[in-house]
Structures are given as structure tokens and as C-alpha cells.
Amino acid sequence: MKSVGRHLILELWECRELNSPDVVEQALREATEACKANLLDLKVHTFSPQGVTGVAVVSESHILIHTWPELNYAAVDVFTCGDRAEPAAVVPVLQKHFGPQRIQVMEIRRGLVSE
Amino acid sequence: MKSVGRHLILELWECRELNSPDVVEQALREATEACKANLLDLKVHTFSPQGVTGVAVVSESHILIHTWPELNYAAVDVFTCGDRAEPAAVVPVLQKHFGPQRIQVMEIRRGLVSE
Numbered sequence: 001m002k003s004v005g006r007h008l009i010l011e012l013w014e015c016r017e018l019n020s021p022d023v024v025e026q027a028l029r030e031a032t033e034a035c036k037a038n039l040l041d042l043k044v045h046t047f048s049p050q051g052v053t054g055v056a057v058v059s060e061s062h063i064l065i066h067t068w069p070e071l072n073y074a075a076v077d078v079f080t081c082g083d084r085a086e087p088a089a090v091v092p093v094l095q096k097h098f099g100p101q102r103i104q105v106m107e108i109r110r111g112l113v114s115e
Numbered sequence: 116m117k118s119v120g121r122h123l124i125l126e127l128w129e130c131r132e133l134n135s136p137d138v139v140e141q142a143l144r145e146a147t148e149a150c151k152a153n154l155l156d157l158k159v160h161t162f163s164p165q166g167v168t169g170v171a172v173v174s175e176s177h178i179l180i181h182t183w184p185e186l187n188y189a190a191v192d193v194f195t196c197g198d199r200a201e202p203a204a205v206v207p208v209l210q211k212h213f214g215p216q217r218i219q220v221m222e223i224r225r226g227l228v229s230e
Contacts, residue, residue, distance in 0.1 A: 004183055004190070009122070009223060045155055045172055055172055057160055061181055062170065066194070068119055068226065075119070075225045077192070079181070108124060108221070110190045111183065 004111025005061055005081030012074040012094060014101035018067035021046050024054040027097040031063050031090040032056050037080060060085045074098060079110065119226025120176055120196030127189040127209060129216035133182035136161050139169040142212040146178050146205040147171050152195060175200045189213060194225065 017023040021044045032039045037058035044054045050070060056063040061079035068074070076094060078087040087107075094100065132138040136159045147154045152173035159169045165185060171178040176194035183189070191209060193202040202222075209215065 004186065004188065007124070007190075009225075011226065040160055041158060043156060043158075043172065047174070053172055053176070055170055055177065057158065057168055057170055059162070061168070061190075062179060064177060064179075066176055066196075071119065071226065071228070073119065073226050075122075075176075075194070077194075079190070079192075081181075106223070110124075111126065111186065111188050113186070 001112050002115050003109035003113070005079055006087050007077065007079040007108040007110050008087045009106040009108065010076040010078070010094065011104040012076060012098055012100035014072050015074050015098040017098055018069040018072065018074055019050050019052060021052050023097050024052045024065050024067065027093055028054045028056040028063055028065060030093045031078070032058055034089040034093050035078065035080060035085050035087050036089070037063070037085050063090065116227050117230050118224035118228070120194055121202050122192065122194040122223040122225050123202045124221040124223065125191040125193070125209065126219040127191060127213055127215035129187050130189050130213040132213055133184040133187065133189055134165050134167060136167050138212050139167045139180050139182065142208055143169045143171040143178055143180060145208045146193070147173055149204040149208050150193065150195060150200050150202050151204070152178070152200050178205065
């Protein structure tokens, strides 16, 4: 089976630095680089009283981080199409910036077609 | 089990209008409204020779559309947190704008914790 892209769904628990837009932005920049994606646009939104959403649109699709500091939880999505990008390479970047004690990962192959 | 949010992964096949940034933008606006989300930012990127990516950042998380006109395929993600938003309400909007002959849907509950 051939697919258009790979989509990693990452659940990060017991994290730190979840309320810093700067950390989220830096993590997105390094994650983009780590998985060899080409950054087109990056935006970070902060929420009141807490929480950050960061979106990196890349040529290969997207990398997204949503944080819930009150739960020490972050939801991360890495969707890359093509053969060059390596979505799993974002994991060490997320570990470095958010220090999760636990990560759950699911990989979904998007646009799956029989050859 | 309680979750932070619901994430719908939608695979749309045999679609039309996949190369129009205007249609993608309009679909995102109506999808946001349909699922009762609050739009914070909307951006549409076009690719050469074809393909469109549209990102709607909403208070409740995100709605994303990536299109591959050459495959008549679109990958759509709708991630909403909170009780008010109804992610499944985007389906009629997607049907109206892209006319998929086939839709595959998966729902992932994000940030799942035992009560």
C-alpha cells in the first residue's frame, strides 16, 4: 500500500514550559528542521488564562502544538508527505523543550491507496 | 474516561474543487461556524503545480485541509476541545464544497485521562 503522507499523533504528558510562546515557537522551528521539512509559515497564539497553540505550515503539510499547562499535557501533530521528511525526528526536539515524562505516539498513514 | 478534545481525521476521495484556494477558504470558514468554533486565524497556501493547504486556528484547537488534486484526495483534520464544539458538523460542509464520493472518518480522543 502506498500513502500520501505520514501523520504522527503525539500525546505528551508531565511536561514543563507549556505556557511559553517562545518555547513553543522554538520547538516548532527545530522540529521543522529536524524532520527536514520546509517552513512556509509559523504562528503562535496564547490563551487566557493559559495555553499556547503553535502552527507550522510546511511544504510537506504541518506541525502543530497545543498545550494545556493546567494538565501538564501537550497534543502534537506532525503530518508530512513525500519521502524526504522524517516525522519521527521531532521526538527528541519535543523531549528537549518540554521534558515529557511520558509520550504516547500513534502513526496514521494518510491517503492510503492500493498500488 | 475524560478527554481534552476530539480529533476527527477525515479522508476525502473523488473530490472536486481541490485546487481552488477560495473554495478551501470558504470551506474552512463554514466548517468553523458549523462546528461552533471560534476563528482566531485563517491562512491558505497554494502549491505549484497544484495543491492547497488551508489552516484555521480556532480557540478550540484547529481545522486543517490539505488537498492533492492529482489524486482527487483531501486530508482534513478537525480538532476541538471543550464541550460546545461539535467536530462532526463539518462533514456536510466538506460534502457541499468538495463533493467527495467517499469519506473515511476516524475519531481520536486526545488527552485521555482516567477520572
